[in-house]
Amino acid sequence: MLKLTKVSKIYEGKVAYRALTDIDLEIEKGEFVAIMGPSGSGKTTLLNIISTNDSPTTGQVEIDGRDPHKLKKNALAKFRRNELGFIFQDFNLLHTLTVEENIVLPLTLDGTRVKEMKEKAHQLAKSLGIEAIMSKRTYEISGGQAQRVAIARAMIHEPKLLLADEPTGNLDSKASKDVMGMLVSINEREKTSLLMVTHDPQAASYSDRVVFIRDGRLHSEIHRGESRQAFFQKIIDMLSLMGGDGNDFSSVRV
Amino acid sequence: MTFRQFAFNNVLRNKRLYIAYFLSSLFTVMVFFTFAIFAFHPAFSGGKVNQNALIGMAVAGGIIYVFSFFFVLYSMSSFLQSRKKEFGLLIMFGASNKQIRWMVFLENILIGFFATVGGILTGLVFAKAILLIAENVLIIEESLYFYFPTWAIIITFISFIFLFFCISLFVSFILRTNKLVDLIKGDKKSKGEPKASVILSVFAALLIAVGYGVSLYVEGLQVVAALIPVVLVVTLGTYLLFTQLSVYIIRRLKGNKLVFWRKTNMLLFSDLSFRMKDNARTFFMVAIISTVAFSAIGTLYGFQSYLTKGMKEVNQYTLSYSPWGNDSNETIENDLSIINGILEEEKIDSKMETLELTYFDNLIPDARVLVVKASDYNRFAALIGESEVHPAEQEAIVVEQSSAMLSEGPKASELLMDSPIALKDGTIVLPSQVVDTEVLNIMTGYYVVHDNVFEKFTSPDYRDFIAVWKAEDAGKEQLIEVGSKINEAIEYKVTAIDYQLYEIDKTFGPILFIGLFIGIVFFVSAGSFLYFRLFTDLEGEKQKFSSIAKIGLTDSELKKVVNRQVALLFFSPIVVALIHGAVALTALSNFFNYNLTVEASIVLGSFTLIQIIYFLIVRYFYVKQVMRAVM
Numbered sequence: 001m002l003k004l005t006k007v008s009k010i011y012e013g014k015v016a017y018r019a020l021t022d023i024d025l026e027i028e029k030g031e032f033v034a035i036m037g038p039s040g041s042g043k044t045t046l047l048n049i050i051s052t053n054d055s056p057t058t059g060q061v062e063i064d065g066r067d068p069h070k071l072k073k074n075a076l077a078k079f080r081r082n083e084l085g086f087i088f089q090d091f092n093l094l095h096t097l098t099v100e101e102n103i104v105l106p107l108t109l110d111g112t113r114v115k116e117m118k119e120k121a122h123q124l125a126k127s128l129g130i131e132a133i134m135s136k137r138t139y140e141i142s143g144g145q146a147q148r149v150a151i152a153r154a155m156i157h158e159p160k161l162l163l164a165d166e167p168t169g170n171l172d173s174k175a176s177k178d179v180m181g182m183l184v185s186i187n188e189r190e191k192t193s194l195l196m197v198t199h200d201p202q203a204a205s206y207s208d209r210v211v212f213i214r215d216g217r218l219h220s221e222i223h224r225g226e227s228r229q230a231f232f233q234k235i236i237d238m239l240s241l242m243g244g245d246g247n248d249f250s251s252v253r254v
Numbered sequence: 255m256t257f258r259q260f261a262f263n264n265v266l267r268n269k270r271l272y273i274a275y276f277l278s279s280l281f282t283v284m285v286f287f288t289f290a291i292f293a294f295h296p297a298f299s300g301g302k303v304n305q306n307a308l309i310g311m312a313v314a315g316g317i318i319y320v321f322s323f324f325f326v327l328y329s330m331s332s333f334l335q336s337r338k339k340e341f342g343l344l345i346m347f348g349a350s351n352k353q354i355r356w357m358v359f360l361e362n363i364l365i366g367f368f369a370t371v372g373g374i375l376t377g378l379v380f381a382k383a384i385l386l387i388a389e390n391v392l393i394i395e396e397s398l399y400f401y402f403p404t405w406a407i408i409i410t411f412i413s414f415i416f417l418f419f420c421i422s423l424f425v426s427f428i429l430r431t432n433k434l435v436d437l438i439k440g441d442k443k444s445k446g447e448p449k450a451s452v453i454l455s456v457f458a459a460l461l462i463a464v465g466y467g468v469s470l471y472v473e474g475l476q477v478v479a480a481l482i483p484v485v486l487v488v489t490l491g492t493y494l495l496f497t498q499l500s501v502y503i504i505r506r507l508k509g510n511k512l513v514f515w516r517k518t519n520m521l522l523f524s525d526l527s528f529r530m531k532d533n534a535r536t537f538f539m540v541a542i543i544s545t546v547a548f549s550a551i552g553t554l555y556g557f558q559s560y561l562t563k564g565m566k567e568v569n570q571y572t573l574s575y576s577p578w579g580n581d582s583n584e585t586i587e588n589d590l591s592i593i594n595g596i597l598e599e600e601k602i603d604s605k606m607e608t609l610e611l612t613y614f615d616n617l618i619p620d621a622r623v624l625v626v627k628a629s630d631y632n633r634f635a636a637l638i639g640e641s642e643v644h645p646a647e648q649e650a651i652v653v654e655q656s657s658a659m660l661s662e663g664p665k666a667s668e669l670l671m672d673s674p675i676a677l678k679d680g681t682i683v684l685p686s687q688v689v690d691t692e693v694l695n696i697m698t699g700y701y702v703v704h705d706n707v708f709e710k711f712t713s714p715d716y717r718d719f720i721a722v723w724k725a726e727d728a729g730k731e732q733l734i735e736v737g738s739k740i741n742e743a744i745e746y747k748v749t750a751i752d753y754q755l756y757e758i759d760k761t762f763g764p765i766l767f768i769g770l771f772i773g774i775v776f777f778v779s780a781g782s783f784l785y786f787r788l789f790t791d792l793e794g795e796k797q798k799f800s801s802i803a804k805i806g807l808t809d810s811e812l813k814k815v816v817n818r819q820v821a822l823l824f825f826s827p828i829v830v831a832l833i834h835g836a837v838a839l840t841a842l843s844n845f846f847n848y849n850l851t852v853e854a855s856i857v858l859g860s861f862t863l864i865q866i867i868y869f870l871i872v873r874y875f876y877v878k879q880v881m882r883a884v885m
Binding site (some may be wrong): 051053073074076077078079080081082084086088092093094096097101104105106108109111114117118153 | 511512515516517518519520524525527528798801802803804805806807808809810811
């Protein structure tokens with residue numbers, strides 16, 4: 001589904017800065033992968049390269065067998081609109097539009113029939129529990145609701161790959177849990193591949209696999225076993241190992 | 255960091271945000287300064303230009319100044335609107351109202367100062383151009399050379415520093431700090447739509463229709479009486495048109511999902527309705543200001559053309575001479591020889607014709623009528639290339655000069671046509687047809703009869719004399735020179751058309767120039783309003799488009815949305831103003847009873863062209879800015 005081969009990114013400037021070095025990453029169809037790492041490790045750069053917002057200095061990106069970085073600008077926009085879904089930390093909803101209008105926006109740009117758009121929007125809204133706020137404006141809803149609206153917008157055109165940048169970054173733990181639960185259920189139901197960048201070990205523990213990067217290189221990865229609780233613990237341990245102090249290690253469990 | 259430093263750095267390090275406000279202030283200063291350069295030119299202070307023109311210029315300066323005040327005030331308040339969130343943050347961090355007012359005051363003083371200095375500097379660059387234009391439009395004996403405009407600089411500097419000071423004081427005083435939460439959410443919350451009611455929308459259409467109807471219906475002096483009520487009605491109608499009808503239409507469009515949810519329409523209309531209140535106000539102002547500009551320039555241009563073209567039509571001859579009623583033959587002889595002498599002196603080849611005019615009392619009731627011999631008429635006609643007439647012996651041809659007629663009263667020809675002439679020997683001469691020419695400059699109309707019949711008209715009741723000259727290939731300058739010389743030698747008796755036109759242009763030039771200047775100032779300011787409207791929202795637009803671009807928006811789709819948005823903003827008020835202007839000029843032409851179609855088309859057409867060019871330029875920069883934010 002998604003395949004990165006030897007991707008490197010160097011930011012030119014007065015002092016050239018190497019943000020990513022030889023990243024190899026592969027995501028299967030329907031897989032849910034979280035990327036973690038300390039601040040400045042290159043997580044967001046990586047996501048930007050995958051989401052085609054930024055281009056790699058060297059290396060190859062392949063989404064569903066195609067290299068989006070080789071597409072022309074207009075084709076790239078269409079590619080994004082049709083194949084990718086985006087969820088942002090700050091939601092990126094348009095405040096001139098209502099919730100419903102925000103959700104159907106990607107479809108209107110493609111010129112889908114109104115009836116179809118309405119149906120899809122309502123289905124999604126129902127499954128995300130935001131039916132009641134469909135005609136509200138974005139400043140009238142809470143952060144958790146806004147993120148659910150953003151998920152609905154990202155999902156409405158049934159993308160193959162859903163990219164999430166700190167989706168729980170602005171939410172409290174309850175809202176985070178709700179949002180993560182929804183992402184997982186979408187992942188399972190629609191078999192949408194999911195790539196999420198996060199700081200939040202809780203959120204990461206919902207994924208199938210967590211990839212750690214540090215200083216722009218792949219550091220390690222851990223797979224989820226049977227229990228989410230144990231996975232969460234492993235993530236915490238790994239984070240502490242990577243950047244934390246000794247006392248961040250969890251106490252030995254029985 | 256002191257608070258003062260904070261305020262200064264806030265401006266200096268945030269140039270982008272302030273640039274639109276700064277530029278429109280600078281522009282205002284520049285306009286005033288350019289005008290001042292012109293008004294304070296040494297060529298005017300020498301006392302050679304008449305006092306009226308100077309007073310006119312002072313008034314014009316005042317109008318520009320007052321207008322600048324409102325323009326800067328408007329720019330500033332919409333600029334402050336766009337910074338609500340910033341104020342909210344400051345208050346949240348504990349800034350007092352007083353401090354915020356102080357900050358706004360300092361900022362405005364800072365911007366005002368640089369705008370004044372910058373406006374004067376750019377004005378200096380344009381000074382030469384404006385003086386050149388003025389020199390060509392105005393007819394001034396000496397040239398308007400470039401000079402260092404000390405007075406203009408001083409006056410502009412003081413006036414505008416004062417203006418910015420007042421406005422800063424004013425704005426910082428009225429700056430209301432609403433609820434904190436409103437301020438912080440300020441940029442996300444719509445200012446709301448004006449209330450749209452069907453009744454008021456219909457009323458808007460009705461008001462405009464009534465205004466138009468009245469102004470097209472009235473004629474002559476009624477136009478003056480109808481002027482103020484019509485202006486009020488149409489202004490109110492225009493206001494309602496933009497606040498009601500446009501709101502109503504956009505609401506309907508938004509309600510219709512088939513239209514609203516179609517491709518990029520959603521982005522376009524949601525934006526329009528989001529800023530409905532601001533837009534309605536801007537549209538209204540721009541429409542009214544442009545209408546004023548169109549009408550002012552159209553009126554002046556039309557008036558000038560009315561004066562000069564009318565005179566040219568009536569006076570076909572280079573010179574025409576008519577003595578006073580009691581001048582003796584010797585005086586006439588003397589005058590003619592003086593005129594011929596001057597013509598010779600200036601080496602102008604010309605042909606002269608003279609004619610003794612014979613008037614008769616008893617041909618038609620209550621009036622004296624001129625009767626001219628056909629051969630005499632044909633002599634004069636040949637001079638200006640008019641066709642000859644050949645009446646039969648029993649026939650009289652009625653000649654009238656409709657271009658010199660006033661609009662009131664029955665036509666001269668009607669009276670003459672109805673009056674058969676009974677001669678003493680019993681012959682009856684019947685008026686057969688009406689010819690409309692300028693051959694003899696007689697307003698009341700006259701008969702042309704066959705030479706043989708003319709002999710039978712005996713003992714005229716009144717005699718007059720007329721002499722005309724038609725110059726052959728003489729330069730305009732020469733003719734003006736001749737005219738001025740003859741005018742000095744023989745006052746009032748000679749009509750030298752080229753000289754008189756020159757005199758009219760000379761007195762009319764400054765008025766036309768000032769009118770043109772103010773009209774252009776208004777028009778360009780209207781454009782600046784639009785520009786300002788666009789660029790106040792630019793930051794928000796950039797953000798919006800960059801979020802959509804992340805989801806995927808092709809360049810062509812983006813351009814399409816932006817294009818339509820800018821086009822709507824630029825053309826909807828101008829189209830209304832053009833229609834208003836056209837109606838106003840039609841009313842004017844009814845007033846003068848003079849066809850102004852050509853003049854109105856030229857004025858309105860050139861404004862449309864300028865607006866299109868302006869639109870293209872602004873669109874180019876706007877699209878560029880948005881595209882840069884997206885990438």
